[in-house]
Amino acid sequence: MHARTLVAGLTVAATAYAPLASAATDSEIQQLRDEMAALRSDYETRIGALETRLAAAQATVEQSTPVEPAPFAQPPLTQAGTGSPGNEFNPAASLILTGTYGQQSEDPANYQIGGFIPTDGEVGPPDRSFQLGESELTLAANIDPYFSGYFVGAFEGDNGTSVEEAFVSHVGLIPGATIKFGRFLSDFGYLNEIHAHAWDFVDAPLALQAFFGGQLRQDGLQARWVAPTSLLIELGVELGLGDQFPGTDRDKNGFNSMMAFAHLGGDVGFSNSYLVGATVYRSKANDRTYQDLDQFGAPVTDAFTGDTEMWGLDFVWKWAPEGNSVERNFKLQAEYFHRNENGSLTFDTDGPQDATGNYNSDQNGWYAQVVYQFMPRWRFGARYDHLDSGSTDIGLVRSGQLPSSAFPILADHDPRRTTTMVDFSPSEFSRLRLQYAWDQARFTDTDDELSLQYIMSLGAHGAHKF
């Protein structure tokens, strides 16, 4: 149909412009006129035929006889697409604007999660006073009939930029399968793959901060499969470069991080839904350095080399009366993380006291949170975080080579934090939040953290997962 229109259009155009191109004689002009007349009558006949068919089709609908098969070609383009041809295929774009006002009783510069090797990632509450958060630009579109693409770029408040996600996905290689490759937020547990603007609190749970430095990102490949059952059973694997904490770039062929997960989910009546998941993850680190103080209180750089093995469990329960979440709804969410790190720890790497010994730690952490929307647009939430620095075996200390005070950040500690928040969403596209936290992540001193936050979304309407 399109091809025919195009050919006809070209013919008309060619015919129309032909006289300009040549010194036309009367006979040629007459010939052209005849041709145009022929074309016109031809088209009038065709249009007439089409009108008759259209009328017939409408009549058949009204007379309720089976109609001609409706075309299932792409639905008509919306009004938005009527600009210049180059713009019509523009991807869906959205921009998230966020920012905070923060007040803390302790100096944010000395924030640490006691008992855990620092991650070099995003830990702690947003800084004091007014802070511009991440501005997130999302672009998404189908690439062709086989692939679709998704990009999220983040402009940090301090003018840095980063590629949060940039992946290509393919649906249905085998029934139920989805494949993703590029950079993406890992599907470890429940919250990790959710962008910060969709979180229920200003900051990530301590467990995510301690084990991943905020969120685990993979540069790699993810394959997931949904079983053909009415209960949701989903299995997936991820293979990746594994250069982000707890792994490091090891300049090796193959892959450095591997993850596998299983989800199970369903409904209890129309009002309740649940999703449970289990994840295992492993990666390797080579010379993963971090800053600490030595036994004399002087700054020192230590490094871990070895294997990290993690597993996690996650659980989400959502309730809304008759499934209608507009008025009131409730969400319970909890995750448990366990990490084992086994390898060697180098003290004062590249320094005068340079020494290496075995290192083995078993650590865990969990959080549980509830969020209740008690009236339209208003929600209240509470969260409790608990980490256990567990048992850490440092060879250099066990052998007596160094005192345990040479590794102050690895001292035994159970960081805890209690957070409450209330937020107001004037529309689906805007949210204002007030949050208060009692944070005992440091070895001593409780940090009282007050945060005000705005999250605004411009452009394409986002869709959020369960």
Place this chain on the structure above:
Amino acid sequence: MFRFYVVAGLLIASFASASVHAAVNVFACLPEWASLAQELGADNVSVYQASSPLQDPHRIEARPSLVAHMRGADLVICTGAELETGWLPVLMQTAGNRNVQPGTPGYIAAADYVDRLEVPTRLDRAEGDIHPSGNPHVQLDPHNIAKVAAVVSDRLAKIDPKNATFYAARGQDFQTRWQAAIARWEQQAAPLKGMRLVPYHKDTVYLIHWLGMVEVMDIEPKPGIPPSASYLAELVDKVQRDGADAITRSIYTDPKAPQWLSEHTHVPLVDLPYTVGGTPEAKDLFGLFDDTIARLEKVRK
């Protein structure tokens, strides 16, 4: 041990797929499309209704059960026109079902096949949650149902060619009954012409247009924005000044504001079923229109 799990998994999978293979699996986003699919497919379809009449169709969670049913769907029928934009794309992306992606025979967006009203000429979120493709609540004009029914019959025949003649006959039978019902409704509802309504949300536009009623104003100041107390107080004056025969609300919306306005203006409040199952009387598509008209007639002076 590993082998045991694989075998067990395959057994579960094959059992589950065998048990559902008998019929065309239809995933209907909303109750009206579930009812239509059931009407047109009868025993040859197995219809999964993804939402209840008490759920706001704009705001449905992409819950796990929906992903699981999207996975096994042969035909997806939704409204389109961005009504399901907050949840349907998630299902499409995670369920791994390529047979029901937009643009394939397995996907019907009903609003694509009807003449949409209120297509905005100016797209600006300052106007509230507006839909670039126009008002999406197309099911309340029965002529639209007829148009969508023709598409559904056709797609069922494409997806399940063995039973093509069944779907054609069934479709024809439905269209005959439906056209007769439309004639009856239009006659019955003739006195409703010119009736002045104050709906809560702009979700009865097609009904109002069909029956020649008048939408005086909406209770929502802008689509998707609930009215504040001061705005409601202003509405009392406006309703009394402009005159209205009824305040209406669809069953999934919060009754508080319409009730308050009704009490303060003495304009009767009518709860409309909005979709199949919205009221006990609206048990199928025929009942939906019977009951909607009956409820409006009751307050028509």
